[in-house]
Amino acid sequence: MNSLGKLAELKACEYLQKKRYKLLDVNYSSRFGEIDLIMKKRRYICFIEVKMRGENTIAAPSEFVDASKQEKMAKTAALYLQKYPTKLQPRFDIVEVFTENGAIKSIKHLENAFELY
Numbered sequence: 001m002n003s004l005g006k007l008a009e010l011k012a013c014e015y016l017q018k019k020r021y022k023l024l025d026v027n028y029s030s031r032f033g034e035i036d037l038i039m040k041k042r043r044y045i046c047f048i049e050v051k052m053r054g055e056n057t058i059a060a061p062s063e064f065v066d067a068s069k070q071e072k073m074a075k076t077a078a079l080y081l082q083k084y085p086t087k088l089q090p091r092f093d094i095v096e097v098f099t100e101n102g103a104i105k106s107i108k109h110l111e112n113a114f115e116l117y
Contacts, residue, residue: 008052008097008104009036015095015107021046030079033072037095038080045088047077049113052097061096062110070114 013023016039024045025038037048049069051061065073070092077090094113098106 012095030076032075
């Protein structure tokens with residue numbers, strides 16, 4: 001990942017911490033894929049994908065979290081929960097980070113961005 005991508009993840013984490021989320025893990029990997037941030041807030045354990053795009057992008061960053069990525073996140077989250085059991089309710093969030101001229105301009109948090117059945 002490039003340095004702007006790492007900065008986007010860091011800024012997304014700081015943004016959520018200001019909203020009283022507690023960081024549990026960063027870049028958690030499994031054979032299925034990676035989850036950028038794992039955080040908890042109240043009764044939820046949140047598996048969070050950080051997506052960065054330029055301010056003038058055609059599609060929202062969240063639109064790049066397709067069904068395949070969602071399935072990989074779900075499988076990775078299931079492995080995390082096997083390793084670290086919790087009574088917290090799992091939830092999948094997306095944090096959209098918008099950049100302009102190589103700098104972060106804004107951040108948008110989408111809670112419960114998708115569900116898998």
